[in-house]
Amino acid sequence: MTSMHVERDLRLPDDLRVARARSAPHHGPRLLFFSGGSALNGISRQIKHYTFNSMHLITPFDSGGSSQSLRQAFDMPAVGDLRSRLMALADETVLGQPDIFALFSYRLPKTGRPADLRAEVDRIVTGKHPLIAAITQPMRRLILTLLDSFARAVPPDFDYRSASIGNLILAGGYLENGRALEPVLFLMSKMVDVRGTVRVIVDDNLHLGVDLADGREIIGQRLISGKETPPITAPITRCFLSDGRRAIPARKVPLPKRNRRLIESADVICYPPGSLYSSVVANLLPAGVGAAVATRRVPKAYLPSLGTDPEALGHGLADQVAAILTPLRADCGPDVPVKRLMTHVICDVSVPEDACAQVRTRHGIPCLRLPLSLPGEAKYDPVKVAQILVSLD
Structure with missing residues (x-):
C-alpha cells in the first residue's frame, strides 16, 4: 500500500469552502x-458559524485576576481562560441554554463591599438568586451540587471582587471530580452546547517563567504579561514551565494522550493571535507537543497579533516565529523540517513586506499579507479570519 501526500494551491478566502462550511457546520473542518x-474569543464566536469541530488547547498557567484568587484558595490550575472560551463557543441562540449561559457569564462587581459580595454568592449557592432560579431542573440541581462543593471548601476571607460565577462553578467541579478539570469542562460544554472542543493543555497546577536578555528570571504569568504590573523592559530569551520556584524540565510535564490524539486529528493547526509567550508559546512547552504537530501533515499557520504585545518586546515577526518554533523543535528534534511545524505565516497588510521577507529568509516559511484588520483598528476582523482559516482545510 502506497501513501500519498497531496498539496494544493491556497486561495484565501476560498468561497466554495466557506459556503460549504457555513451550510453544514456539523461537518466543518477540525481547526x-x-x-x-481573550484575543481569540471574538474569532471563536465567528468560527462556530462555520464549524462545530474546532479544537482549543488552552493554557492553565494564568496567575492574574480572579483566577489567581482561586489558584491561591484551592491550589489549582487557572480556569478563567477556559471558561471564556467555552462561552465564546457556546450556542447563544434560543435553541441553546440562555439561562445557564447568563449564569456562567455573570461577574460580580469589582468595587462591591466584601459582605455584599459574599451575600450574593450565598444566594446563588442556595438557589435563591434570580440567575440560578431561572434554570430548570435537573440542570439547576447539578449546578448547585458543583457550587456546594465550592462553598464547602472556600476560605472565609476569599476575595469575590470581580469573580466570575462560571469560574466558581469550574472550581467546584474541579474539587468534586478529584481535582481534575477535564470532567467539569466536559460537563459545562454539554450544559451550554459548546460548538467545539475546549481542553486544558495539561491538567497541572503550574506557572510560566521566562528568562530576559538582561539576565533576570521572572516566574508568574501576570508579571510577564504587563497587564497588572509594569511591562518587562528587556526581551524574553527563553520560556519555561515552573512549580512557582524553579524551572521544570519539559519531560516532566507530558502532553496527555487525549490531547495528542486531538492534535493528530486536526485538519488545520493555528498558532493564533494573543500574548506571544503566555497565550501561545506556553501551550507548546509540554513534552510531546512538537512531535504531535510534526506528525500531522496539514496546513499550520501562525496568525501574529496586531498592535503592541508587551511580551514581544524587541521581537520582529521573524523573532516571533522563532519563539514558536523553539519549543516545538526542542521536542521533536532539530532535524525535523520547519514546514512540518509551520507552513505559513498569515498576517495583515499593515505588516511591512520587509518583515515578511525576513521570515522567508530566516525560516523558509511563506508569509501571506492579506487585508484582515478592522477599518482603522489594530484588531482582526473576526469574520475575515474565520473564513481564511476555514479555507485552509
Missing part, C-alpha cells in the same frame, strides 16, 4: 488552536 487569553 486546532493553541491559545489562551
Whole structure:
C-alpha cells in the first residue's frame, strides 16, 4: 500500500469552502488552536458559524485576576481562560441554554463591599438568586451540587471582587471530580452546547517563567504579561514551565494522550493571535507537543497579533516565529523540517513586506499579507479570519 501526500494551491478566502462550511457546520473542518487569553474569543464566536469541530488547547498557567484568587484558595490550575472560551463557543441562540449561559457569564462587581459580595454568592449557592432560579431542573440541581462543593471548601476571607460565577462553578467541579478539570469542562460544554472542543493543555497546577536578555528570571504569568504590573523592559530569551520556584524540565510535564490524539486529528493547526509567550508559546512547552504537530501533515499557520504585545518586546515577526518554533523543535528534534511545524505565516497588510521577507529568509516559511484588520483598528476582523482559516482545510 502506497501513501500519498497531496498539496494544493491556497486561495484565501476560498468561497466554495466557506459556503460549504457555513451550510453544514456539523461537518466543518477540525481547526486546532493553541491559545489562551481573550484575543481569540471574538474569532471563536465567528468560527462556530462555520464549524462545530474546532479544537482549543488552552493554557492553565494564568496567575492574574480572579483566577489567581482561586489558584491561591484551592491550589489549582487557572480556569478563567477556559471558561471564556467555552462561552465564546457556546450556542447563544434560543435553541441553546440562555439561562445557564447568563449564569456562567455573570461577574460580580469589582468595587462591591466584601459582605455584599459574599451575600450574593450565598444566594446563588442556595438557589435563591434570580440567575440560578431561572434554570430548570435537573440542570439547576447539578449546578448547585458543583457550587456546594465550592462553598464547602472556600476560605472565609476569599476575595469575590470581580469573580466570575462560571469560574466558581469550574472550581467546584474541579474539587468534586478529584481535582481534575477535564470532567467539569466536559460537563459545562454539554450544559451550554459548546460548538467545539475546549481542553486544558495539561491538567497541572503550574506557572510560566521566562528568562530576559538582561539576565533576570521572572516566574508568574501576570508579571510577564504587563497587564497588572509594569511591562518587562528587556526581551524574553527563553520560556519555561515552573512549580512557582524553579524551572521544570519539559519531560516532566507530558502532553496527555487525549490531547495528542486531538492534535493528530486536526485538519488545520493555528498558532493564533494573543500574548506571544503566555497565550501561545506556553501551550507548546509540554513534552510531546512538537512531535504531535510534526506528525500531522496539514496546513499550520501562525496568525501574529496586531498592535503592541508587551511580551514581544524587541521581537520582529521573524523573532516571533522563532519563539514558536523553539519549543516545538526542542521536542521533536532539530532535524525535523520547519514546514512540518509551520507552513505559513498569515498576517495583515499593515505588516511591512520587509518583515515578511525576513521570515522567508530566516525560516523558509511563506508569509501571506492579506487585508484582515478592522477599518482603522489594530484588531482582526473576526469574520475575515474565520473564513481564511476555514479555507485552509
